[in-house]
Amino acid sequence: MVRRIFGLxxxxxxxxxxxxxxxxxxxxxxxxxxxxxxxxxWSRDAFLPNGARIYQDTGSHPEYSTPECDRVRDVVVxxxxxxxxxxxxxxxxxxxxxEEGVDGSLFVLKNNTDSAGNSYGCHENYLIDRNVTFxxxxxxxxxxxxxxxIFAGAGGLVPDGEGKVMFALSPRALHIREKISCxxxxxxxxxxxxDEPHADPQKYRRLHIxxxxxxxxxxxxxxxxxxxxxxxxxxEEGGLHDRMSLEDPIRSIREISLDPTLTRKVRLEGGRExxxxxxxxxxxxxxxxxxxxxxxxxxxxxEILDLWERVLSELGRDPSRLSREMxxxxxxxxxxQYREAKGLEWSHPVLSMLDYQxxxxxxxxxxxxxxxxxxxxxxxxxxxxxxCAMEVPPQTTRAKLxxxxxxxxxxxxxxxxVDWTYMRLNDPPQETVHWSDPxxxxxxxxxx
Amino acid sequence: xxxxxxxxxKQSGSTSSREDQEPEAQASARTRQKADxxxxxxxxLVDQIDEILEExxxxxxxxxxxxxxx
Numbered sequence: 001m002v003r004r005i006f007g008l009x010x011x012x013x014x015x016x017x018x019x020x021x022x023x024x025x026x027x028x029x030x031x032x033x034x035x036x037x038x039x040x041x042w043s044r045d046a047f048l049p050n051g052a053r054i055y056q057d058t059g060s061h062p063e064y065s066t067p068e069c070d071r072v073r074d075v076v077v078x079x080x081x082x083x084x085x086x087x088x089x090x091x092x093x094x095x096x097x098x099e100e101g102v103d104g105s106l107f108v109l110k111n112n113t114d115s116a117g118n119s120y121g122c123h124e125n126y127l128i129d130r131n132v133t134f135x136x137x138x139x140x141x142x143x144x145x146x147x148x149x150i151f152a153g154a155g156g157l158v159p160d161g162e163g164k165v166m167f168a169l170s171p172r173a174l175h176i177r178e179k180i181s182c183x184x185x186x187x188x189x190x191x192x193x194x195d196e197p198h199a200d201p202q203k204y205r206r207l208h209i210x211x212x213x214x215x216x217x218x219x220x221x222x223x224x225x226x227x228x229x230x231x232x233x234x235x236e237e238g239g240l241h242d243r244m245s246l247e248d249p250i251r252s253i254r255e256i257s258l259d260p261t262l263t264r265k266v267r268l269e270g271g272r273e274x275x276x277x278x279x280x281x282x283x284x285x286x287x288x289x290x291x292x293x294x295x296x297x298x299x300x301x302x303e304i305l306d307l308w309e310r311v312l313s314e315l316g317r318d319p320s321r322l323s324r325e326m327x328x329x330x331x332x333x334x335x336x337q338y339r340e341a342k343g344l345e346w347s348h349p350v351l352s353m354l355d356y357q358x359x360x361x362x363x364x365x366x367x368x369x370x371x372x373x374x375x376x377x378x379x380x381x382x383x384x385x386x387x388c389a390m391e392v393p394p395q396t397t398r399a400k401l402x403x404x405x406x407x408x409x410x411x412x413x414x415x416x417x418v419d420w421t422y423m424r425l426n427d428p429p430q431e432t433v434h435w436s437d438p439x440x441x442x443x444x445x446x447x448x
Numbered sequence: 449x450x451x452x453x454x455x456x457x458k459q460s461g462s463t464s465s466r467e468d469q470e471p472e473a474q475a476s477a478r479t480r481q482k483a484d485x486x487x488x489x490x491x492x493l494v495d496q497i498d499e500i501l502e503e504x505x506x507x508x509x510x511x512x513x514x515x516x517x518x
């Protein structure tokens with residue numbers, strides 16, 4: 001697998017429920033949440049010693065960006081570490097609210113939609129070769145992103161337009177309005193043109209993908225990023241072309257999302273019709289045969305290809321066979337069983353509540369985390385790796401340097417300014433270190 | 449001879465029916481056991497969900513508004 005920089009940015013939903021008589025501003029509760037991450041600081045935007053960035057985004061919600069990773073598994077570990085950091089912060093904020101005599105609950109939800117029809121995202125970032133024609137890249141990628149939701153979708157209840165709700169594979173997919181654009185809020189595209197490589201712009205551009213859901217399942221997350229990385233590699237190396245362009249990708253992404261049976265066919269340019277599963281098989285077959293032709297397939301690529309193949313096979317047989325592994329299948333089974341046991345309509349608010357609670361990042365209270373603990377859901381990584389990633393950056397990218405410098409400056413109580421590509425110590429002796437190459441995990445005068 | 453044959457057939461018939469019944473009975477016991485396990489598992493899941501399910505779901509769901517996301 002070609003070495004590449006990956007990162008995930010997750011925008012989290014934030015809910016403060018004041019159950020006490022006295023009025024209390026939710027902004028104050030959010031302040032406590034940030035203090036639970038950035039001790040002794042009132043900042044709402046900071047890099048952490050693990051190389052990640054946490055900040056308050058517009059709309060008063062926390063956003064966590066993983067540090068730069070160069071292995072797909074590392075992205076999954078660091079994304080999960082972000083959940084754990086927020087879970088710990090929820091406990092911190094709860095205790096402080098309690099000390100102030102406020103009886104309230106705090107929820108941080110790693111999902112993508114609220115009850116009023118707003119959406120917030122999970123943004124995937126892939127550092128790609130500047131020399132690839134962006135137009136060709138986008139055309140080749142669009143059918144992949146339209147159909148990827150069959151394994152990467154978080155699943156969820158969405159309004160059906162007639163006052164009821166229905167189950168969608170990807171709630172986020174229903175908020176996508178354009179094929180390609182620079183917009184991120186008003187008219188969200190499948191391919192976003194934001195291009196901040198945080199690296200040599202002559203060599204690289206950043207592919208910013210905002211079409212996907214936030215995943216709780218590590219396997220969904222792994223396959224989402226892993227399959228995308230392989231498709232990108234094959235496009236960069238000239239092995240994939242836009243043979244499957246869709247007649248109307250925006251319509252198709254909706255149709256696929258609203259069909260958990262996976263039987264809906266979408267129309268390609270030229271009139272041919274295919275299911276999302278068939279389109280994904282085409283991508284998998286093309287990627288596998290290209291990589292095999294080019295030489296021995298690396299173990300990292302093979303692991304992703306094998307998982308991709310197994311997941312597509314299972315989806316073809318019966319998606320419920322993945323109800324321990326992939327987000328939408330886990331959720332569909334869990335909510336379905338609860339609904340049946342209680343005799344509820346899908347539109348009952350309790351099921352919408354469950355939908356939200358699946359994404360509650362709290363380790364003890366969140367439904368996804370409960371399912372993991374009771375052995376109903378399979379994991380990809382070990383919890384020890386996640387706990388370690390809360391403190392330690394990936395060791396193979398410049399995040400290692402950022403993390404070490406931040407830790408040192410904090411230890412020495414130095415004032416500093418830090419960003420993805422540099423760090424400046426503000427008080428004398430002033431000093432600025434630059435890390436323009438994200439692949440480089442050593443500094444001048446040191447060895448790797 | 450004919451009676452004997454009949455007897456033999458009867459016997460073999462009853463033997464094979466016992467042999468059939470045995471696995472059938474076992475299979476049905478296994479199915480029952482499996483069904484019980486599935487039911488127990490579903491009950492345990494429902495209990496687990498009831499434990500964490502927020503009260504006032506309707507209020508929570510309606511009040512959850514998150515503006516400003518990308």
